[in-house]
Amino acid sequence: MTMEYSVGHYFKRVTMIDTLFGNADHHLGRLASLGGLMSDQENETQIEVLPHD
Helix, strand or coil: CCCCCHHHHHHHHHHHHHHHHCCHHHHHHHHHHCCCCCCHHHHHHHHHHCCCC
16 A cells, blocks of 8 residues: 555554554454353352342
8 A cells, every 4th residue: 555545544553553452353252262241250140130020
């Protein structure tokens, strides 16, 4: 990508941010390896808090 277009600057910036902080695949894999958005203990707590019919 040439620098004569302004989009070249943004492409280069996003590519560098991806390299520094990881891309979406990296973060989704990390989230999956940690057990998702809520741990098992939080799931149990949430189930106990729900009202019983």
